[in-house]
Structure formats: C-alpha cells, structure tokens
Amino acid sequence: MIKLFIALLSGLLFGAGLAASDMNNPERVQGFLDLFGNWDPALMFVMGGALAIAVPCFQIILSKRHTPLLAKRFYLPLNKAIDKDLILGAILFGMGWAIVGYCPGPALAAIGYGYTDVFIFVAAMLIGAKAHQLQNK
C-alpha cells in the first residue's frame, strides 16, 4: 500500500515537473531539436536540473544500499548490450519524437488536456509498441 502511495506521489511529481518545465508543449520540444534553426535550449536545462538531482542520489543509493526501502530488490534492466536493437530503436524513436514533439511521458501527461490529437498519437504509440511485442514473441 505504501508502495502504491510512492508510485502515485512519484507520478504526480513527474507530471507536475513536465508541466512546469513546459515539456508537455510540443513546440517547445521541437524548438530544442531545431538546433540549426531558431534553437530553444530550455530542454537542456530541464534534463540538467533532473540529472543534477538524480545522478548524485542514484549513486549514493546504489553504493550505500543493497535493497530499496520498501521492496525486495532494485529492478534494474538485465540487458547491458549495446546492440543493433538499441541503436535502431533509438533512431526510430528520435524520428517520431521530432515529427510531433512528443516523447512517451509528455504524450501520456497531455492526455489530461483533452486534445483529440493527443489521443490519436498515444493510440498510434501503443499500436507501435504492441507490434514490436508481437514480433518479439
């Protein structure tokens, strides 16, 4: 139960952070990606702000603790390979990200704004992921 409360709190903070930093705004994100046009560096500072907290905290947690406070273990990705799937996946994701200006977090957070375009994008995103899951079976 407390774990669910932490999940809710963490989701709320993440959503508030995306809204506060204007990362739910596709124009803002495309402005960052438009490095050779009218560049908007804001996203760099969002990531910088997040990493300034996350990097030292994760390093301290990983060096001081063998288990999380409420769970049996840290659920870390087992796959460490830098392979074709990782690179191809990242390239395809980057292409889609640039075309609309949504990555999965902001796209899902923006559901609350009630725009039809967001529902269509999220539906397409889930279909794309499902296609990969089925192919991978």
Next chain:
Amino acid sequence: MLEAFQNVPYTSVLIGGALIGISSVLLFLFNGRIAGICGMAFSLMATSLDKNIWRIVFLIGLVGGSLLYHFLTGVEYPPAPNTSLPLLILAGLLVGYGTSLGNGCTSGHGISGLARLSPRSLVATLTFMGSAIMTLYIAKHLLGAAI
C-alpha cells in the same frame, strides 16, 4: 546563439527538471523501480493486471500532476501538436515501436539510465537526440515540411 539562452525561463525549467529528478529518485529509493514511462505504459499491454497496479497508479499520477500544476499556478495548457493526421500517426507508431525496441525513452534512458551511469542508456540517449535533431533538420529545413 547567445540570444537563445536569454529567452530560457530558467526558474520554471530548473524547478520542473528538479521535480522530475526527485520523482525518479523517490521511485527508485523506495520501490526499487526505474521511472521509465514508455516501459510502464507498454508493460500494461504485455503482463497481467495484478503486476501492473503500481504502473497504472503512477500513470494516473502523471496525468493528474500535470493538470494539478496548471490548476494551482493558473498557467494555461500548452497547445496541441501542430501536425497533420498522417504524420501524427506515423510519429506515434515510430515512437511506440522505437522505444519498445530500444527498451526506453527520454525518462528511462535519459534520466534514470544516465543517473545509474549506464553506458547503454548513454548510447541510447545520444542516438535518439541525434536522430531527432537530424530528422527535424531534414524535414523542416531541407524538405520544408510543416511540422
């Protein structure tokens, strides 16, 4: 180039970034979980419901957190994407397929992965950033697409 930096709303982007960082740290420290949003959304489609309650709760929080921010601050909602329907669908398919194939997106690789100093996440982050910057350049400046 320098003018671009003068237009950054530093307070709100740094606070927003810090909230995202704190969110990722909380979930990892207490629950041992990585705040990777595409992974959460996609595992809802692949595994049974009882294993996914926390993911659903997180995602409800994500939507609620954004709405709450606008409600409390009075800041207007950001605009909807300005993309034609075929490109909107194509982009959604690419983002979904690509993040599933590459096991992560901006949050999982770009924040938590980098925070763990994972070489895999660093390569993924540099690759999707590079791919996105090139795609935008080609589409907008070479092809003149309205995206």
